Amino acid sequence: MIRKELRIILLSLGISLLLTTAKFTAYFVTHSVAILSDALESIINVVAGGFACYSIYLSGKPKDANHPYGHGKVEFFSIGFEGAMIFIAGCLILFKAAQYFIHQPVLEEVDQGIWITGGTAMANALLGLYLVRAGKKLPSITIAGNGQHILTDAYTSAGLIVALVLIHFTGQTWIDPAVSVIMGLLILRKGYQLMRQSISGLMDETDMQVVDRVIAILNEHRHRTWIDVHNMRVQQYGIDYHIDCHVTMPYYLELSRAHEEMKAFEELVDRELNGHEVEFFIHIDPCIPASCQHCQLSECPVRSHPFRSKVTWSRENVLPNHKHID
Structure with a gap:
């Protein structure tokens, strides 16, 4: 699976490099700060793709004495790094746009810029959709996160095309830095979201959607000997999960029977969370x-x-560390 992930991210890296070259070509042809903003964001795609390659390689390494939970958390570093790079790019775009409000450039060959930008937007949209779907299927938060970033790039390029068309027909060059400001703010927002996701993963913040899914599985397939489940904690390491919990069972069960029940418990959750170890x-x-x-x-x-x-398990009674005795 790791080799497949590497092939996918290398494909993304190669395409992003070609599209970045095309966008800078469009900038040198038109001298549009909005196109420059789009090109700067694409540089982040290339840098983030390279870091993602390394994180996927490292996350695929087996557990060892120094990393008993594996190396999966490096994927959170990956999306955090990508988010930080995107945030910096957003700040640079806003700074450049402010300069262009003071000294507005003379735009050239706007029609060529429209065609080049339109082609890169279409290519990014197709690539982003492919990466998001591949990331969900594998699953891989690194590939899915990279796909979401590239889709954002496609959306901003689409907005840029609208602005270039308006400039082409109206001659109002102030639209160029104005659109750049909007793009910069959107890019800052995306960078913040990725950094927030990274910090949440590194701080072991509970993913309540996963908790709800585990609880739903247990409610649907519960054994009569599983009297109570409480003090549940779910931690994510890359695409893998570590689940702690307390299970109340009849005190008179023999050790071998209790072991069989817990094995059934583990196999049930493991099977239903298909694709995750x-x-x-x-x-x-x-x-x-x-x-x-x-x-x-x-x-x-x-x-x-x-x-x-019968107790219907939910977040409210499964997460606290006390038995259901009332």
Whole structure:
């Protein structure tokens, strides 16, 4: 799978390099600051693609003594680096646009700029869609993130084409730096979003969508011996997950039976989260008399209280570190 990811990101890198060359050609032909802004963003595509190649290579390395959870978190560094580069590019674009408001350039060959920019926008849109779909299918947050960035590049190029058309027909050159300011602000926003995603991953921020999915799996396929699940924590390492939780089970189960139940628990979640490797750390809690009201084992030989209701697991009762005894 890692080789496939590398082939995909190398393809993205090669195409981005060609498109960057085309955009700078358009800038030298037209002297448009908006086209220069677009070209500067494309440089980030090339730099980020190179860093992504390394992160994919490193994330594919097996676990070792120094990295017991693997090397997957390097992918968060990758998208953080890409976000920082995009943010810097946005600042440079705004600075350049401010200069052009003071000294507006004389634009040339705007029609050629429209055709070149239109071709690069179409190519970026196709490449971005391919990368996003490939990133979801593999799955790879690095490839998907790179695809989202390239799609953003395509959208800004589309807006740039509209501006160039207006300049071509109206002759109002102030539109050029004005559009550059808008593009710069959009690029700053995208850079912030990627850096925010990177920090969230590096700080082990819980992905509630994954938590909800795991909880839904357990609700749908629960065993009667799984009386309670609580203190659940989900951490992401690249495309892999590490899940900790406590599971309350009948205290009288033999160790071999309890082990079989936990193996079934792990295989269930691992199977349903297809495409992700999941590592578990499950602590088994013995049931207490207050657990009887939620225990579905009607044939339990030590029941001290009648069954009252089945607990439907949710974020509110699975994440806290306490048993469901009320």
